[in-house]
Amino acid sequence: MGSTLGQILRISSYERKILLAACTASYFVSYFLMENTIMTEKIARRGVRTPHAYQPDTLEKVAVKRVLQDNSTVISCDATIEEAQEWLLNNKDQQQN
DSSP states (O other), X not given: OOHHHHHHHTSOHHHHHHHHHHHHHXXXXXXXXXXXXXXXXXXXXXXXXOOSSSSOOHHHHSOHHHHOOTTOOOXXXXXXXXXXXXXXXXXXXXXXX
């Protein structure tokens, strides 16, 4: 057994709690202060947008012009939620689900 592992196994319960608290605190500091993780920092410096989660974002890869049809209705981004709800309720016949 290596000397480092042997030293870790011999530390007291109190020292383990201190070590755990320090590691947890350092993780949260890096999580909230760093925009990218250590793994993605080099990629982000090259200008490639890196995801925060390891899930594909299909909406990021599809352009609006590929899915929007010519006869589609678009609600303005300046519309309030109430205006959008009112339009949806008044124009149920124009909606395509």
